[in-house]
Amino acid sequence: MPRSGLPKLIATDLDGTLVRSDDTVSAYTHEVLDRVRAAGIRIVGATGRGPRLSSLTRADIRAADFLVLAHGGWVYDVTDPQPLRSARLPGPVLSTLLDDLERAIGPLTVMVEALEHPDSPLWGTRTPDWRYEVVVEERPRHECVAGDVIKAYACSASHDVDDLLAAARSVVPPAVATITQAGLNVIEICPPAVDKGTGLAVVAETVGVDPADVLVFGDMPNDLPMFAWAGWQRVAVANAHPTVLAAADEVTLTNDLDGVAVYLDRLLSR
Known part of the structure; x- marks a missing residue:
């Protein structure tokens, strides 16, 4: 009412x-x-x-x-x-988390958002079907997780985003990271809480x-x-x-x- x-x-x-x-x-x-x-x-x-x-x-x-x-x-x-x-997610935590996810789910395409300055680029591998303009600096995974990040984006070629979200939440405890999706065909990995x-x-x-x-x-x-x-x-x-x-x-x-x-x-x- x-x-x-x-x-x-x-x-x-x-x-x-x-x-x-x-x-x-x-x-x-x-x-x-x-x-x-x-x-x-x-x-x-x-x-x-x-x-x-x-x-x-x-x-x-x-x-x-x-x-x-x-x-x-x-x-x-x-x-x-x-x-x-x-809030930031420590790079080593993200690295371990991604390894755990890929063992359970399969390969993931990952980008990280590490910089807060206006119009900063994302780092990693551009995810398919990204609908917004964004500059992605192609970097290997180990460089992307070398420092703390604001959040990370991950997608799977074999999983719908809702299925990927459910699978990721079953692998990653909330005390380690918060995982969600906002309609971009990727899951988004944020700091806990x-x-x-x-x-x-x-x-x-x-x-x-x-x-x-x-x-x-x-x-x-x-x-x-x-x-x-x-x-x-x-x-x-x-x-x-x-x-x-x-x-x-x-x-x-x-x-x-x-x-x-x-x-x-x-x-x-x-």
Whole structure:
């Protein structure tokens, strides 16, 4: 059932949720978000994008007060260049983890995100079917895991991404790494205890907001931790992954029909 009143904080995923399939955010969406912020509600962009894409992220959600990046591993107050959270996965841990996965699953194509600076390249072997522009520096595996990383991407020629995710989670304990998928046909390997729920918890603690007062929007399995954490309402866009639709309290229109903005517009008009 729709909740009464208004939430104190709104967090939304970007790609596939706020951002349309053509990688744009409509003027209508920006206008609605501006009205949300004018109503005194804090806004958080919560995305799998790493800190190297913070400029793009700020452009896509201009009204945001905070950014939760890298699936929760990096958290920023947009007024402060220093992150509130900056988590990394040790290279030796990632190396062992990948060896364990390949013994159980078979060969993997791997890229790592090691640098947080704007527009930094990824390292490794470019994964097939990657839909976004990205510079990949081809490097052997041992070089990619020589230092700590923000996250890693892995795909398998013999496994669908959902099957790969399930298989990887059966091999890698949560205490070693958090593994998720965000719709890119790759699994994403993050530090332990890093997800959008724990990232939002950093924001909530910073501003003194209870999870019960947080409204969230999402579309992919990497959004499920913030669905589990937030208590005001959990809303999926109609194009969401089946697991997200099943976890949602409500379903709004697709990302291409500005479902987040339509929901918020109606919320403000009640």
